[in-house]
Amino acid sequence: MIKTYEFPEYPYIRSADQDAVAAVRRPVVIGGAGPIGMAMAIDLAMHNVPVVVLDDNNTVSFGSRAVCYAKRLIEIMDRLGVGERMMQKGVTWNVGKVFFEDEQVYSFNMLPEEHHRRPGFINLQQYYIEQYLVDRIQQLDEVDLRWKNKITALSQDDDCVRLTVETPDGPYELEAEYLIACDGANSDIRAMCGLSSSGQIFQDRFLIADVIMDPKCFPLERWFWFNPPFHDGQSTLLHRQPDNVWRIDFDLGWDADPEEEKKPENIIPRVKAFLGEDVEFELEWASVYTFCCRRMDDFRQGRVLFAGDSAHQVSPFGARGANSGVQDTDNLAWKLALVLEGKAPVSLLDSYTEERVYAADENIKNSTRSTDFITPKNEASRHFRDAVLNLAHKYSFARSLVNSGRLSVPSTYVDSSLNTPDAEDFAGRMAPGAPSTDGPVLRNGQDDYLLNCLGNDFKALLFVDPQNPPSESELVQLNALSQNEVPVYGYLVSPQPLDIELPNGVELLVDTLGVVAERFDAQPGTCYLMRPDQHVCGRMRRFDADRVIAMQRKATGY
């Protein structure tokens, strides 16, 4: 049925592990080669951890599914090496229009903040991102991606996780020091562990219709209708994807029959009623879905870790599924790598649950709020919702209450046990636990962005005054951090080039516009320690190597 995309078919290749006399033990096995499982694998490989990925299928996701990828996900994909491909293919929009019944209530322009490498989000079909991730994995020797390998049984003890894996050649046994479940909302691994995910089901059904149209028919805008006149459900959403594909999302109500609604003869009249009889389109893909908001109590059970939809599920409003799943892997990869190398206590893995449960709750809260606005659950909510939309016409305050999905933004792990609380006064958003902001810099005389310089390792940012550069002894101390068991690489951040020689473990970033210093509320002497996932560990007004080391120990679970 899909016309704009040809699905790759990846070969099943027999692994030597299937012929081994005794079960082979691997450091990490990942269950599921969706976007989350593959991001997890690439991230671990970049930390030199060998990974086996098992997937019961042999191609990418069917249908466009996840569509909207937010800035933080693109930044993580930049670090993993597929961000640029996503940007080349993805489309973005800035103008959004909100309609209520037969009138436009208002329109808005999401002018993004200047001086960031990446926009607020892009739209892209899920199969493209999966394909790019598979291509990237093929460049990495550390990742062994096994198609048509299905985990059918598992058990764990203090020693390892023992898996039975079914293949076209029959079953084999495999052992893993750690198993990461990235096998989606109906996770088999979760069920095999006897665990559940609990929360709230929403009694509503939605129809997704992806249609191909001439781009002249519709501008590159997002249109959201509340109580649309052309459709008897409570909402309709239209936005664009690459390949001239538009996603239309119709609310159908709880009583709709999903099998009937999925039939083209029922979809096409709905789409025509919406687009108009004269607009030519082809139906690309359709699906009827329900959703729930739920999460597991703990994302770690011994040697099994859960990431993405297996651990937590949200409603689609606000695009927090794939976006938050990749933030899970961003959080887990460096921690698991340090634990496997024996450079951090196993208890560091508990901070994964701590931080990502916090994020999951934030995402569930936001997407539940959007859902409750879009499909009010009782008469009083409906009155409030309609009143907001009516008032929004004339009164700007009401526009801030219109909630057709809030853009997914990453969580600041405010109370994380890995943070070192501020000992001095700081303003702005770069508090301990915050994901790093971005800004343009010159690195080796080349235009670059701060986020390209952060990640994978711990990094220290020392803001300096070029008229009064750091002393020889400060440079020696900063450089010595790069020789730590878990290295900290130093950057001097200066508004102008410096005329001093730098040791090997220290680099210069020229903050040409002063944007970085401003966003970090930095003065000369201010120093930040950044985690391998680009979150802030802690900060100080005067560089002190002992404090940096103490912050890093805290951030590695000691």
Added chain:
Amino acid sequence: MAKLILDNNMAAPDDIYELLTELHRGLEPEQSADVNARLILLLANHIGDVEVLAEATRIAREHLPPAPELKREI
């Protein structure tokens, strides 16, 4: 932090009460519910302070049974 005022803060309480009842004169229940929703939204924006509003919402339904637990196994 502002606190919800629970002693009289109205110079002309009868005028204010009359405003509220007059607002609904001649309206059907559905229209009244709509007007009340608009009024609450206007006042909520004017107050702006979430703590004050949270206290008001708590008191508004303190005489009724608490909301049922939402979370359940699925």
